[in-house]
Amino acid sequence: MTLAAGTGDRGQRLWIWLAACLGVIAVQMLVQHLMGRLWICECGYVKLWEGVVNSSGNSQHVSDWYTPSHIIHGFLFYGLGHLLLRGKPMSARLLLATVIESAWEIAENTPMVINRYRSATISLDYFGDSVLNSTMDTLAMAMGFVLAARLPVAVTIAIAVVFELFTGWVIRDNLTLNVLMLVWPLDAVKGWQAGF
Structure with a gap:
């Protein structure tokens, strides 16, 4: 199953699902704006x-x-969509992924989660995402979803491992450490991340 546009009724349904994904992202952007998040960096330019x-x-x-x-x-x-939505179109699974990611992006930018990052991790200077960055994070998730749909499972896993090892080596942080430190902060990990 692919995300490629088909012809006729099937292609029309695909565009409806993709429009729904864009609608979710638009809601994410609006909610974050209403939460007081800046559209772009306070510096006034985009990199x-x-x-x-x-x-x-x-x-x-x-x-x-x-x-x-x-x-x-x-x-x-x-992977989650594959388990929960077997038999559903890939675009429906992408919508599920987009809803989850958008919900996380909104939650991540609440004062409670921002303060948790600041207290439990090395992200002392974290004050939340710009709307631009948060939106691009959601689009990066969608890119990962499409890659996973098209690549062999072993290649997808290999890419994830390389990403985790490389970012862990370069910045002493990655998805695994981020989740660990949010859920169950360890002083030893925090010290290592801080370079002690």
Whole structure:
């Protein structure tokens, strides 16, 4: 099963599902705007890549060191859709993934979760995402979902492992450590991440 547009009724249904995904992302953007999130970086410009993790520009631009984590979200949500929505079109599974990712992006930018990041992880300078960054995170998830739909499972797993090892090595953080430190913070991990 692919996401490619078909002809006739099947193609029309595909576009309805994809329009629903875009609608979810639009709601995500609107909710975050109403929450007071800035559309773009407070600096007033947009960068394609922000490579400094502990900076005011992190989580504010198009992509950063956490973009691979969101691609992995897409891999995981593809697997979840495969388990929960067997027999449903791939575009329906993508809608499920988009709803989950958008819900997380909204939750992640609430004061409660921002404060949790600041207290339990090394992200002391984290004040939430810009609407742009959050939207791009959701699109990175969608890209991961599409990759997982098209690549062999072994290749998808290999990419996820490489992303986790590489970001863990470069910035001492990745999806696994991020989840661990949010759910069950360990002083030893926090010390290692801080470079002690």
